[in-house]
Amino acid sequence: MRPGSRGFYRLTRPLVFLLALLPFGFGLAGAFGMAGVDLGPNPVEALLDLAGTWALRLLLLTLAITPLRRWTGWTWLLAYRRMLGLFAFFYLSLHFLVYVGLDRALDLGLVWEDVAERPFVTIGLLALLLLAPLAVTSTRGWMRRLGRRWKRLHRLVYPAAILGVWHTYWQVKLDTLEPTVYAVILAVLLGSRVVNAWRQHRRKVARRSAPSGNAAPAAPPAGH
Ligand code: HEM
Numbered sequence: 001m002r003p004g005s006r007g008f009y010r011l012t013r014p015l016v017f018l019l020a021l022l023p024f025g026f027g028l029a030g031a032f033g034m035a036g037v038d039l040g041p042n043p044v045e046a047l048l049d050l051a052g053t054w055a056l057r058l059l060l061l062t063l064a065i066t067p068l069r070r071w072t073g074w075t076w077l078l079a080y081r082r083m084l085g086l087f088a089f090f091y092l093s094l095h096f097l098v099y100v101g102l103d104r105a106l107d108l109g110l111v112w113e114d115v116a117e118r119p120f121v122t123i124g125l126l127a128l129l130l131l132a133p134l135a136v137t138s139t140r141g142w143m144r145r146l147g148r149r150w151k152r153l154h155r156l157v158y159p160a161a162i163l164g165v166w167h168t169y170w171q172v173k174l175d176t177l178e179p180t181v182y183a184v185i186l187a188v189l190l191g192s193r194v195v196n197a198w199r200q201h202r203r204k205v206a207r208r209s210a211p212s213g214n215a216a217p218a219a220p221p222a223g224h
Pocket of ligand 1 (some may be wrong): 045052055125165
């Protein structure tokens with residue numbers, strides 16, 4: 001089966017979907033004590049961490065699709081970008097709901113106190129607010145309606161990812177290895193985009209100056 005063929009997508013799309021659902025299944029099994037999954041002494045914190053970690057991993061994976069396509073030439077990777085982005089938002093929403101519903105027991109006063117007094121929560125909320133309009137406008141209908149503005153709007157994913165990594169880094173008390181790895185991955189992905197944008201800009205400038213700069217040299221005077 002050739003990557004990019006209809007059969008390939010028909011097989012791999014549901015597969016990617018099921019793989020992205022696995023952490024959710026694990027959390028659900030743990031919450032209801034099924035399939036021998038044990039979330040440990042603090043199940044609420046375990047669920048919060050599980051959803052937050054997968055939100056971040058899937059967000060980074062979504063951001064990695066375009067550079068990976070550029071490096072490998074595998075255009076078929078683009079077919080999974082929207083699904084992965086929506087799964088990132090799904091886990092982020094779960095993270096938020098577990099926090100408000102279970103960790104803070106729906107006490108909005110407590111949530112507000114956290115938002116006001118714990119900067120890492122403020123940053124997380126900001127990231128969520130940036131990503132929400134992207135999830136809503138991820139459909140083809142919105143793409144068509146917004147035209148060129150769609151691309152501009154969806155650039156919000158970069159500040160959101162920076163805030164997400166920062167949020168994760170900030171609340172870790174001891175072992176900073178995992179958030180450091182996320183920060184390095186994000187830096188590489190953002191760096192590759194900056195380099196690519198700069199190259200495109202240089203190409204555009206070169207093309208604009210081509211008619212005068214690349215004009216054929218004048219023919220030498222006759223007789224020489
Ligand atoms: C893009 C946005 C966000 C990302 C990527 C994210 C990711 C994470 C991650 C990875 C963790 C730690 C997991 C671990 O300990 O291994 C975490 C913890 C946490 N997050 Fe978020 N989060 C985001 C937004 C939010 C929002 C909107 C809130 C609430 C308003 C929130 C509240 C918390 C809390 C309370 C913790 C637990 C801290 C602790 O264990 O003491 N996060 N988040």
